[in-house]
Amino acid sequence: MNCIKYSSILLTLALFTLACGKKAEPTSESTEAAATPEMNSNSVTLSAEQAAQAAIQTGTFTLRSLSDYLDVNAELVLGKENTAQVSAFTEGIISELRIRNNSSVAKGGVVAVLRKPDLLDLQQQYLENKDRMVFLETEYQRYKALKENDATATKNFQKAEADWRAAQTSAKLLAAKLRQYQIDPAKLTPDNLRTELLITSPVAGVVTRVDASLGQALNLGEPICEVSNLAYLHPVLYVFEKNLNQVKAGQKVQLKFPGGNEQVFNAHIDYLERSVDGERKTVRVHARFDNTSAASNQQMAKGGFLNARITLADAGMLPALPEEAVIQEQGGYFIFYQEKKDAKEVVFHKVPVKRGPAGDGYVAIEPLETLPRDAAIVLKGAYYVSANGGVSAEE
Numbered sequence: 001m002n003c004i005k006y007s008s009i010l011l012t013l014a015l016f017t018l019a020c021g022k023k024a025e026p027t028s029e030s031t032e033a034a035a036t037p038e039m040n041s042n043s044v045t046l047s048a049e050q051a052a053q054a055a056i057q058t059g060t061f062t063l064r065s066l067s068d069y070l071d072v073n074a075e076l077v078l079g080k081e082n083t084a085q086v087s088a089f090t091e092g093i094i095s096e097l098r099i100r101n102n103s104s105v106a107k108g109g110v111v112a113v114l115r116k117p118d119l120l121d122l123q124q125q126y127l128e129n130k131d132r133m134v135f136l137e138t139e140y141q142r143y144k145a146l147k148e149n150d151a152t153a154t155k156n157f158q159k160a161e162a163d164w165r166a167a168q169t170s171a172k173l174l175a176a177k178l179r180q181y182q183i184d185p186a187k188l189t190p191d192n193l194r195t196e197l198l199i200t201s202p203v204a205g206v207v208t209r210v211d212a213s214l215g216q217a218l219n220l221g222e223p224i225c226e227v228s229n230l231a232y233l234h235p236v237l238y239v240f241e242k243n244l245n246q247v248k249a250g251q252k253v254q255l256k257f258p259g260g261n262e263q264v265f266n267a268h269i270d271y272l273e274r275s276v277d278g279e280r281k282t283v284r285v286h287a288r289f290d291n292t293s294a295a296s297n298q299q300m301a302k303g304g305f306l307n308a309r310i311t312l313a314d315a316g317m318l319p320a321l322p323e324e325a326v327i328q329e330q331g332g333y334f335i336f337y338q339e340k341k342d343a344k345e346v347v348f349h350k351v352p353v354k355r356g357p358a359g360d361g362y363v364a365i366e367p368l369e370t371l372p373r374d375a376a377i378v379l380k381g382a383y384y385v386s387a388n389g390g391v392s393a394e395e
Contacts (some may be wrong), residue, residue, distance in 0.1 A: 056381035061319035066357035072310035318364035
């Protein structure tokens with residue numbers, strides 16, 4: 001549709017040129033009007049000095065590959081599957097804290113040391129039971145031999161067997177408990193008893209929150225820190241319901257941090273959630289960075305906000321002007337072209353236009369009235385011309 005409109009503009013310009021080729025003989029009325037020209041209300045006059053001071057630059061349309069887009073807000077989020085809560089798996093007191101915010105942690109890396117004095121009781125039970133098993137096994141073997149020659153020893157044999165098997169069961173249970181506390185039962189001796197436990201991270205990542213402090217007494221399940229795999233950090237776009245029909249998976253997205261930072265991060269839409277965010281009244285649209293290393297950028301932080309631009313459709317090559325060449329007045333858009341220039345003054349004419357797709361500092365323009373052939377359009381300084389003529393510049 002845009003191509004048809006812009007073709008009609010070019011055709012109109014051609015017909016206008018042919019019509020101008022046929023010169024009508026001047027009448028006395030036209031001669032008089034030419035002698036005292038009446039300035040059009042859409043004209044703005046600057047003195048030659050003003051025009052020079054404003055450094056006004058003129059030119060014409062250039063063909064640009066532009067696309068329709070939708071501007072939305074975005075937030076950097078991390079799925080729960082990529083975040084680990086490191087908690088105390090038993091009661092104890094933190095004797096050492098080996099992490100801090102933003103520090104890297106390997107999978108299985110130690111984040112804290114927990115002191116647990118009553119751990120000695122469990123080790124004592126295991127070692128005493130281990131020694132007792134030697135005696136019970138000896139008794140079992142002795143009564144087993146006596147039973148074959150003495151019928152009255154059968155009762156003692158049965159008791160010795162029951163005690164020995166009970167001790168074996170206790171040994172297995174105590175050994176399993178010791179392994180839960182990171183103690184190898186096979187290597188446990190009275191000379192290497194432990195009272196401290198190592199708290200490790202179940203995933204590799206970066207510490208994004210520290211919940212505990214040195215010397216703090218922890219209960220079972222109490223959090224120590226949060227470890228996040230920031231490689232899976234991705235932007236979530238907040239799209240209003242009225243715009244949902246324009247958004248689909250696979251569309252390109254450009255993201256920038258607010259505050260004048262011009263670095264652009266390219267991404268694409270991964271999927272749309274099927275529920276409305278009750279707080280924002282929007283639908284969450286998940287995107288993924290095209291460059292996986294973008295998530296490792298120091299600017300990227302979980303919960304950070306960005307400005308996002310979703311590319312809706314490729315509009316093709318269109319006649320375009322720099323965005324600064326277009327001004328806004330009372331809801332309409334306008335451009336200026338140079339109508340007259342002499343040693344004393346420069347006259348500009350204001351033309352209403354329709355804006356089209358924009359990108360990279362350029363915007364597609366469709367004039368709503370015929371422009372002169374080879375019109376010198378104001379590309380730089382339109383704000384100055386607008387202010388001189390009482391027209392408000394586009395914000």
